[in-house]
Amino acid sequence: MLTVGDTLALTVHNSLNLTTSIHAHGLFQRGTNYMDGAAMVTQCGIPPGDRFTYEYVVEQSGTFWLHAHDHHQNADGLRTALVVYDRGQPPVKYDEDMLLSLEDWYTETFAERERVTLDPSLPFPPPHREGFGLINGVNGNLTKPMHFRPGRTYRLRLVNMSSAR
Numbered sequence: 001m002l003t004v005g006d007t008l009a010l011t012v013h014n015s016l017n018l019t020t021s022i023h024a025h026g027l028f029q030r031g032t033n034y035m036d037g038a039a040m041v042t043q044c045g046i047p048p049g050d051r052f053t054y055e056y057v058v059e060q061s062g063t064f065w066l067h068a069h070d071h072h073q074n075a076d077g078l079r080t081a082l083v084v085y086d087r088g089q090p091p092v093k094y095d096e097d098m099l100l101s102l103e104d105w106y107t108e109t110f111a112e113r114e115r116v117t118l119d120p121s122l123p124f125p126p127p128h129r130e131g132f133g134l135i136n137g138v139n140g141n142l143t144k145p146m147h148f149r150p151g152r153t154y155r156l157r158l159v160n161m162s163s164a165r
Ligand SMILES: [Cu+2]
Pocket: 023, 024, 025, 026, 067
């Protein structure tokens, strides 16, 4: 559990055969922009076989996500939600906290569909087959229903981690 004022320390071990980096989407990096994880902007990619530790104090509460920022690895699924809790009482009281992550899911790697994705004469994003969205990491057609009980208050954290829309 990560709370405002905590230090996030994330060590990335790169076992890919390409460079990588991990960007914390939406988090301010005041004074730590070298920890922003934007490959070839604020850092060089982490070489294959190497590792790098991202470490900074988190200043904001809310629902964010971490994603790869090199070689379109984000579109290939290198991503995860990140929840930062308020220190003390949240602004609104609730009984349950529920995360709803939305992702797209391709059956080919980004490299395999790069030509159609980047071709300016073709529509962007490229047509997507139906049923290839994920909700909490599961195909949207197979996701378990969410149950709500009368009289309880729910906080829904929606995070869109898709690469197209
Ligand atoms: Cu991002």
